[in-house]
Amino acid sequence: MKLILLLWRRYTLLCILALTSLPLMLLGWRCRDTVYGEYDLDPLREPALSLVFEGVHDGIYPFKDIIESGKRPREEASEDGENVPDGGEAAEDADPEGADPGDAAGTVREGESAAEIAASYEEAGDSAVEKLEALPQNAIRGDADKLPEGVCNPVMQAEDYDVVNVAFLSPDDTEYNTDTEGIFAKNGIYFALGPVGPEYFSDALFIGDSRTVGLCEYGTLKENASFLAKESVNVYNVLDQELRYTDTDGDTREAYAEDILEENSFGKVYVALGVNELGIGTTYMYYEKYRELLTLIRRYQPEALIYIQGIMHVSEEKSSSDSCRNNTVISQRNGAVSTLANGRDIFYIDMNPYVCDGNGDLLPEMSGDGIHLKASAYERWDRFLMENAAEIVK
Amino acid sequence: MILFNSLTFLFRFFPVFLAVYYLTPARFREIVLFLGSIAFYAMGAGRMALLLTALTVINYVLGQMVFAADKGGLKDRNRRAFYIAVFIDAGALVLFKALSGLSDKVVLPLGFSFYLFKMISYQADLFRGEITRRPDIIDTVVYFTMFPQVTQGPIMRWNNVGFEKRERTVSPKAFSDGLFFFVLGLGMKVLLADRLSLLWNEIEKIGYESISTPLAWIGAVGYSVRLYMDFWGYSLMAAGIGMMLGFHFVVNFLHPYWACGVADFYRRWHLTLGTWFRDYVYIPLGGSRRGVLRTIRNLIIVWLLTGLWHGITPNYLLWGGILVALIIWEKYIVGGLIDAVPLVGHLHVWFFVPLTWVVFAIPDLTGLKNYFMRLFPFFGSGINVNNSDFIKQLMIYWPYLLFGLLLCTPHWYRLIVKNRNRMAVIVFMTAVFWLSVYRIVIAESNPFMYFSF
Numbered sequence: 038m039k040l041i042l043l044l045w046r047r048y049t050l051l052c053i054l055a056l057t058s059l060p061l062m063l064l065g066w067r068c069r070d071t072v073y074g075e076y077d078l079d080p081l082r083e084p085a086l087s088l089v090f091e092g093v094h095d096g097i098y099p100f101k102d103i104i105e106s107g108k109r110p111r112e113e114a115s116e117d118g119e120n121v122p123d124g125g126e127a128a129e130d131a132d133p134e135g136a137d138p139g140d141a142a143g144t145v146r147e148g149e150s151a152a153e154i155a156a157s158y159e160e161a162g163d164s165a166v167e168k169l170e171a172l173p174q175n176a177i178r179g180d181a182d183k184l185p186e187g188v189c190n191p192v193m194q195a196e197d198y199d200v201v202n203v204a205f206l207s208p209d210d211t212e213y214n215t216d217t218e219g220i221f222a223k224n225g226i227y228f229a230l231g232p233v234g235p236e237y238f239s240d241a242l243f244i245g246d247s248r249t250v251g252l253c254e255y256g257t258l259k260e261n262a263s264f265l266a267k268e269s270v271n272v273y274n275v276l277d278q279e280l281r282y283t284d285t286d287g288d289t290r291e292a293y294a295e296d297i298l299e300e301n302s303f304g305k306v307y308v309a310l311g312v313n314e315l316g317i318g319t320t321y322m323y324y325e326k327y328r329e330l331l332t333l334i335r336r337y338q339p340e341a342l343i344y345i346q347g348i349m350h351v352s353e354e355k356s357s358s359d360s361c362r363n364n365t366v367i368s369q370r371n372g373a374v375s376t377l378a379n380g381r382d383i384f385y386i387d388m389n390p391y392v393c394d395g396n397g398d399l400l401p402e403m404s405g406d407g408i409h410l411k412a413s414a415y416e417r418w419d420r421f422l423m424e425n426a427a428e429i430v431k
Numbered sequence: 432m433i434l435f436n437s438l439t440f441l442f443r444f445f446p447v448f449l450a451v452y453y454l455t456p457a458r459f460r461e462i463v464l465f466l467g468s469i470a471f472y473a474m475g476a477g478r479m480a481l482l483l484t485a486l487t488v489i490n491y492v493l494g495q496m497v498f499a500a501d502k503g504g505l506k507d508r509n510r511r512a513f514y515i516a517v518f519i520d521a522g523a524l525v526l527f528k529a530l531s532g533l534s535d536k537v538v539l540p541l542g543f544s545f546y547l548f549k550m551i552s553y554q555a556d557l558f559r560g561e562i563t564r565r566p567d568i569i570d571t572v573v574y575f576t577m578f579p580q581v582t583q584g585p586i587m588r589w590n591n592v593g594f595e596k597r598e599r600t601v602s603p604k605a606f607s608d609g610l611f612f613f614v615l616g617l618g619m620k621v622l623l624a625d626r627l628s629l630l631w632n633e634i635e636k637i638g639y640e641s642i643s644t645p646l647a648w649i650g651a652v653g654y655s656v657r658l659y660m661d662f663w664g665y666s667l668m669a670a671g672i673g674m675m676l677g678f679h680f681v682v683n684f685l686h687p688y689w690a691c692g693v694a695d696f697y698r699r700w701h702l703t704l705g706t707w708f709r710d711y712v713y714i715p716l717g718g719s720r721r722g723v724l725r726t727i728r729n730l731i732i733v734w735l736l737t738g739l740w741h742g743i744t745p746n747y748l749l750w751g752g753i754l755v756a757l758i759i760w761e762k763y764i765v766g767g768l769i770d771a772v773p774l775v776g777h778l779h780v781w782f783f784v785p786l787t788w789v790v791f792a793i794p795d796l797t798g799l800k801n802y803f804m805r806l807f808p809f810f811g812s813g814i815n816v817n818n819s820d821f822i823k824q825l826m827i828y829w830p831y832l833l834f835g836l837l838l839c840t841p842h843w844y845r846l847i848v849k850n851r852n853r854m855a856v857i858v859f860m861t862a863v864f865w866l867s868v869y870r871i872v873i874a875e876s877n878p879f880m881y882f883s884f
Contacts, residue, residue, distance in 0.1 A: 047603035049852075050610050053861050076876070083875070084442035090872035254817050255641070411638030413814040 061086035064099060072099045228342075228380065233426040238262040239285060240304030244294065246270050248349060248409055249309050253283055255412040256419050261285065265297055271314035272326045276333070298337035306334050306341045307422075311348035311370055312408065315362040324373040331377060342427055345378055347371040347387035352407035353398035364397050388421040433475040434582075435613075435668045436621050436871055444471065445672075452676065460599040461569045464577060464676065471578035476541035483546065486523070487575045490516060490550045491568055497557040498565055509558070516554040520547050532743040542582040544740060546575055548707055553589050555711050562589055579672040583665050585683040585703040592678065601677040609674030611851045611860060616667030618863035619660040619838065621870050626831040627657035631792070633824055639793070639801040640814045646821035647805040651785040653828065654792055656835035659688065662701065688839040691776030692769050693757045693783055704740070708733050723763070730755050744794040753787055 045052050065085030069078055073088040092098060238261040243249050249266035253259050267280040279291040298306075308330065314323060331343055348367045350356070356363040371387060378385035392403045392410065399407065403414040410418060433440055448467045455463050473480035496512035524547045530537040553574070556562045566589070574592055601609075630653045634642055642650065666683035674680055687700035697705055713733045719726040738751025761769060761779065769776040786806070793799045804810055825832075837843045850856045 048607055048610075049854075050607060050614070050857050050860055053857060054610075054864060057861065057865065082443065083438040083872075086442075086868075087438055087872040087876070090869045091876050093869065094873050251636075254820070255637075255815055405635040405638045406632060409636045411636070412641030412817065413638050415815070 058084075058086060061089050065089045068099050072097060228382075228384070228427040228429055230384070230386070230425045230427055232424045233428065235261045235423065237423070237426050238305070240302075241307060242297070242301070242303040242305070243307045243309070244275070244280075245307075245309035245346075246313055248312065250281070251409055251412070252415055252418055255410075255415040257416070258419055258422065259283070259287070263301075263303070265292070265294055269313055270310070271317065272310045272323060272330060273314060273317065275310060275330065295333070295337070298334060303338055303341050305344065306338055307344040307346055308334070309346035309348075311367070311374075312351075312362075315366055315370075320366075320370050320373050323370055324377070327374050328377055331383065341382075343383045344427075345374050345383065345385045347375065347385065347389065349410075350389050350393050350397055350399050352401060352404055353396070354401075355407040356398060368397065384427050386421075386425050388418060391417050391421045433471060435665065435672070436617055436867070438868075438871060438875060439474075441868070441871075444474070449675065457600050460677075461573045464599075465569065465573050468573070468576040468578040468581060472541065472576065472581055475582065479540040482540055483576060483581070486520070486547070486550065487572050489519060490553065490575065491566075491571045493519075494554060494557050494566060494571065497554055498562070513554055513558040517551060520550045520554070523547060528739070528743055542584075545584040545586055546581055548586045548704075549575060549580075552586070552707060552711060556589055577673075579669040579676070579678075580681075583662075583669070584701075585666055585669060585681045586707050587673075587678075587681050587703065591681070599677040601675065605674050605677070608680075608851070609671040609676075611671070612667045612674065612680070613671030614860045614864045614867075615847070616664040616669075616671060617867045618860075619664030619667065621664075621867040622863065623831050623835045623838075624657050624661035624664060625870065625874070627653050627660070627828065627835060630654075630824060630828045630831075631657065637820065638814075639798050639805060641816050642802075642805050642813070643816050643818045643820050644805055644808045646824060647802060648785075649821055649824060649828075649832075651789050651806065652836075653832060655688075655785040655788045656832060656839065658788060658791075659684070659839065660835050686839075686841040686844070688780060688784070689777075689841050690780050691773045692761050692779050693754065694761050695776065696780050696784055697754070697758075704737070708737060712736060727759055730758060734758070741791070742794075745796060746790055746794050746799060749796075749799075750787055750790045753790060757783055757787075 062085050065073065065078075065088040069076075069085060069088055073092055076088050076091050078085060078088055235258065238258050241258075241262045243252060243258075243262055243264045243266065245252070245266045247266070247268040249264060250268060253264035253266060263285055264283040265280050267278070270278065270280065276294050279293055281289060282292040282297050283289045308327075310327070310330075311323065318326075327345070331345070334341070334343060348371055350364045350367055351362070356365075375385040375387070377383060389397060392399055392414065394400055403410055403417070405411050433444065435441075448463075448471075452460055452463050452467070469480055469484065472483055476483075493512045493516040497509050497516065524544060527537065527539050527543060531539045553562075553566075553571075557566075570592075574587075574589060580587055631650060634646065634650045637646075639647075663684040666681075670681050670683070681703065683702050685699040685702060687696045690696040690699050713729055716729040716732060717725050718729065734751040734755035735748060736751075737754075738747040738749075741747045741750075757779075761776075765775065765779075769779070789802055789806070790799060793802055805813055805816075847856060847859075851860075
């Protein structure tokens with residue numbers, strides 16, 4: 038006892054650090070296969086307590102009851118509106134053991150690992166398809182291949198710069214389900230991409246990540262268009278958190294995407310998501326989630342033209358130094374989501390030729406960090422949008 | 432590279448090493464330290480550990496040949512060995528610096544310029560007879576390779592290693608103090624410096640030509656604080672580890688931002704590098720005792736070398752050039768005024784030093800010109816500037832700037848250090864430690880999210 042007291046007095050900080058780390062170590066080690074099952078642990082390199090910290094960051098705690106009492110705000114909101122699609126609900130019912138309380142498709146939080154998303158996806162996949170099929174069949178299926186003479190194809194080719202690496206391609210038997218039935222404009226209307234003036238964007242909404250934040254802050258369209266964007270969002274979590282909404286008057290507030298889409302009517306909705314999830318999930322999962330998002334946008338905005346903006350490439354320096362966040366993967370993902378476009382009311386546009394060199398690398402003079410356009414380069418994005426807008430031809 | 436602020440070091444390498452170190456009888460501990468250090472270095476630099484070992488052996492052998500001053504003065508043989516040693520050490524440094532600057536394929540070995548400077552100072556001290564006892568092989572290899580200092584300094588000198596006592600023991604007080612300084616340094620590095628480095632990323636992202644003038648100044652101040660917290664934090668961690676192993680505390684920073692003038696700043700900033708240049712370059716060249724022109728020449732040589740030591744891109748030379756100009760200006764023109772009104776000296780530091788750090792930070796000269804055009808917007812208005820950009824950044828970074836600035840004054844640091852054995856400070860340090868671990872876990876488990884777009 039005397040010895041312990043002596044040790045405590047002489048090495049107080051060391052004792053406290055050791056005492057506080059013990060329960061964390063035990064907790065992490067104990068729950069490494071259950072609550073923290075989705076996280077990797079290399080016991081040679083990192084302590085088990087790192088799992089606890091990762092959990093804290095992602096809002097995953099070993100004490101399930103405490104969490105369940107704190108509901109997610111979006112879930113509460115969706116309970117009021119009956120016709121609001123909620124991708125997470127069905128999945129949550131099927132959640133085995135509820136080992137990970139916050140984890141359901143459509144409610145994937147920032148920072149979740151690919152494995153986690155994959156797992157939640159398998160559970161939720163069926164329900165998402167069901168919901169898609171349940172949509173009203175009020176539209177005629179479009180056929181962009183049969184265009185009248187003189188009408189150019191309003192779906193751009195996803196620029197792959199011949200860099201799509203088979204290593205990143207989806208398996209051979211993967212079929213991208215482009216059957217976007219139910220979200221089409223009326224037949225007999227044809228669009229072509231062409232130049233427009235800034236007034237074209239007065240009823241447009243731009244949804245995106247930090248790149249779109251930059252477009253809002255430094256682009257010229259901020260005087261005409263509305264923006265709904267936030268740093269670090271991706272296609273998995275864009276609906277689950279408040280984004281910054283900037284309307285055409287320049288007023289700004291925090292809002293959920295679904296609320297904005299519900300409250301307003303837009304003529305065009307531009308989506309630019311994809312850089313944050315390059316390290317998360319597979320191309321097919323990205324594509325599926327993107328498709329769900331478009332479906333949801335269509336539900337709220339039946340009249341709007343939807344633009345899929347291909348992911349802007351990164352600089353050569355960035356691209357060559359990362360095995361999964363590189364231009365090869367970006368091209369692959371762009372190729373996948375471009376198939377969602379139908380040329381009738383969903384368009385795919387790809388700005389890469391405006392800002393990349395011949396190899397598809399973002400030009401160094403366009404970017405300070407290799408990922409975002411510099412403030413002085415947003416003019417290119419503006420110009421691209423104004424030169425490639427869909428207008429009715431016939 | 433294995434950093435002190437990594438999970439592997441904090442929870443694997445260091446605890447295991449400490450246990451082995453203290454379970455070993457005191458007289459064998461230096462062997463454990465040497466082996467542990469080589470393992471540490473190899474974990475970070477791989478095969479380059481062989482280069483470190485080779486240079487260590489070469490310097491020990493040559494050092495034994497240089498050491499003769501106590502037996503009837505220097506002979507040609509000693510002199511020759513000294514020149515060969517310096518030629519090898521300095522030559523290796525210049526060669527690697529030049530090659531790594533010219534080609535992407537050559538990477539400067541981890542900590543190269545730190546341990547080679549130790550080796551050169553060791554030979555010079557032997558040559559000048561400042562080391563009076565013949566260095567023992569174990570002492571020597573431990574001195575060159577000891578893991579707390581091998582990657583980022585401080586460039587500890589032989590004579591303050593404390594090799595006079597052969598058995599490495601440590602008092603409980605020294606050990607606890609070492610842990611305290613380690614945690615304090617960890618917090619500075621992880622909780623302040625790493626956060627503030629994101630502010631600089633934001634500025635790079637926007638592009639220098641498009642930042643508002645207030646953001647340009649906030650960026651300059653933020654970078655100055657970040658560099659200080661980063662380097663001082665790391666030095667404190669190194670010093671703390673050293674203390675926990677039974678070495679003296681090595682002072683590397685002495686509240687530089689509280690200095691009275693730029694020259695004074697560099698007597699307090701990265702002390703071990705500054706005194707190295709003073710003792711092995713400036714004074715051998717004649718220092719300030721051979722007239723004004725010689726002094727100016729010596730200052731220019733020292734500062735251009737200091738610039739090159741940091742890197743071989745033109746901005747480092749420019750940085751050294753500006754500093755020598757400022758030091759000469761202070762020494763010969765406004766020196767009297769600074770002595771009479773110390774505030775002038777402080778203002779000098781607060782105004783000029785952040786500007787010199789901007790030069791230090793931006794390697795290409797066009798970017799540098801753009802940044803200065805935004806700092807001093809008299810020559811143009813920038814391109815597509817959002818004049819309220821600084822509000823957004825301040826909203827995010829103000830806590831880190833505030834705490835960093837508080838630590839730039841000596842008072843807060845002294846207050847914490849003075850009360851380090853009080854329960855309140857110990858609890859505070861515990862919080863600092865776990866918050867730092869939290870940040871490290873998040874950064875390591877998801878490096879991409881750390882820079883969320």
